[in-house]
Amino acid sequence: MNLLDDTTCADAMARLYEYLDHELLPHERTAVEQHLAACEGCRYHYEFDARLLDRIRDQCRTERAPVSIRRRVDRLLASL
C-alpha cells in the first residue's frame, strides 16, 4: 500500500511549518513532497511561506554587538 497517495491539501497545509522547519520524518516529508509536486496551489502556498520565513530571518538578523559590549566581554574573559 502506498500511504503517500493519501495526502490531501488539508494534510499538506497542516504539515506546512514542520516541513519548512525540517521537522518531519523522512516518510512524512516524502508524502508532502509528492503532494506538492502534484498540487500547484499548495506548492505556491508553501513557497510563499518559505519566502516569508526567509524574509523574517534576513530582516531580523542585522544587529551588531556594540564596541562597548565587545570590550565588556573581553574584560570578563580576561578576568576568568
Next chain:
Amino acid sequence: MRQYTGMTNHSTMGNTVSLCEPAEPEVVGDAASRKREFGHLLDPLLDGLYGAALRMTRNREDAEDLLQDTVLRAFRFFDRFERGTNFKAWTLRMMTNLYINQYHKAARQGERVDLEDVDEFSIYAELYYQAGCLHPADPCEQVLAKLGEETIRTAIDALPPDFRLVVNLADVEGLSYEEIAQAADIPVGTVKSRLYRGRHQVQKLLWTYAQEQGIARATP
C-alpha cells in the same frame, strides 16, 4: 525601563579567578587553551547573541547584562559542551534559561495569553483571495519585498511573551523544535503549538501593517 535583573555583579569584573594563577604550570596551560577555545567559538557569535538578547529583553542595557551573564555561565559550564555540536544553540539555551528565570517570568505575570482565538491567518490566502495570485513571484513577491525590519520586528514584538520567545528562537535564531524545548524547558508539542499560533498571529499583524502602509490593498 530596565527589567532584567540578572546575575551580573559588576564588582566581580576585576576579580581574578584561581584558574589563571600560575601555581600549576600545567593547569595554567589547560586553562589558557580552554579560554582560547572558548573565545574562538564565541567571537563570531557575539553579534548574533547580542541580537538574540536584544530580542528577548527589548532593551539595550538589559541585553548587554543578559549577554554578559550568558558568557559567564557558558564559560563556567564549557567543559560540558560536547565538542563538534552546535555551540550557538548551546549558548542560546543558557541565555534562554537565564532570561526565563530572571526576566520572562516577571514579564508574563498577568499576561497569560493563549492566542486560542487566533485563526489560521495566511497572507498568501488573502492575496489569493484578492488577486487570484497563484505564483509567489507576482503581487506576493512585491508585498514580501516591502516588509521591512521595523515592520517585522513590531509584529513579533506584539506577540505575548511565551509566543514571542518561541517565534524568535525558531524564526530568527533557527533553533530546532527540540533545541527550543530544551532551552525554554517546555515539551516539543508546546513548541509546535506556540510556533503555529504565533506565526499565524505574526502574519495577521504583518497583513494589517502592510495595508496601513499601502503595501497591500485593504481586504473588502
